[in-house]
Amino acid sequence: MMGGYFRKMAGTTQSPPRVGLTEMLWSWLGSFLGVGAVAYLNYGWVESTDLVLLIGSLGASAVLIYGAIKSPLAQPRNLLGGHIISALIGVTAFKLLAPNLWLASALAVATSILVMHATKTLHPPGGATALIAILGGPKIHHLGYLYAVVPVAAGVVIMLLVALIVNNISASRRYPEFWF
């Protein structure tokens, strides 16, 4: 019985094939332009205000929406829903539990995953978005629920627009698979 339990840890199948070079280059170009757009606005303009536009979880989203564009996790419903829902949960956890930050962190991420599952918006970077609401420092904390709008929703929408433009140029690529 225990043998079966440990045997599961050996895995059963193999890693999917490597993508072609053109796919790699399109993924590179998409994420360069997507992250570039958000970062340009952030450092050139938004940073001098009380706001932020560029957060770490957008880098994780770039992997999905430019690098794994067929994945259900990368579709607009998941991208928008996962980030915004997790942002609200992260802010709530901080407001309720600070200064108990370890509990706020764990609860924010775990609850985000649960709610993303329940709403069919699972998007891995959402977990990071929830976490950033807690460990993002005073500037993020000061935003309160505005955090869900700027940087999160605003940054995500810009990234989505770039994905729609760039991912549909190549004949062998299309995005999205579905909207909602």
Place this chain on the structure above:
Amino acid sequence: MSEETGKQGSGLPPGLALKDEDIYEAMKQIPGYLDITPGDFKEVYYLAYRRALERLSRSLTAGEIMTREVAYVHPDTPLAEVAAIMGRRGVSGVPVLDGDGKVVGVISEKDFLRHMGATETKNFMTLVAGCLKTKGCVALPIKKQNAAHIMVSPAVTVSPDTPVKEVAAIFTEQNINRVAVADAAGRLLGIVSRGDIVKATSGVRP
């Protein structure tokens, strides 16, 4: 890996088993990163295939897959003629119809064998053995008889909307190879044979 295939493939014909290489090569043909492992794909494939097979065999009915142009005989047809018809049409069984077209019985090769002395195992080789051991024709006992003498009556019939799955169960339970499809009044509409079921569920359009 082969152990995995065996587990997930249970219930499917061996020819339908996918190898991991098949999936891997197919995934390579699709440009872009597929967010799924070959193992996951195989599991989806097996479950989907089983479901589709169940749906297809459930929705098909006897009326949809039956052979309509059927050779038949009457109760008073001499057995010599019955045998000739079966031989000419290349079938191993015929329904027996009365004057109104109602199915009153069925005659199969087995019934001939049974009345020709092949009592033990009812197969052709028993008859050959009997033939080789004696001088006379083994068909002599039934030479003067007609269809009514050897037919199995009443015949096993189903209605046109009987699901194919149920027909298959009747074949297995009663150890027979064909059933007559009859309307509510008992009149013959067609025959479903084991072959018809194989054809209908193999996915190959005739």
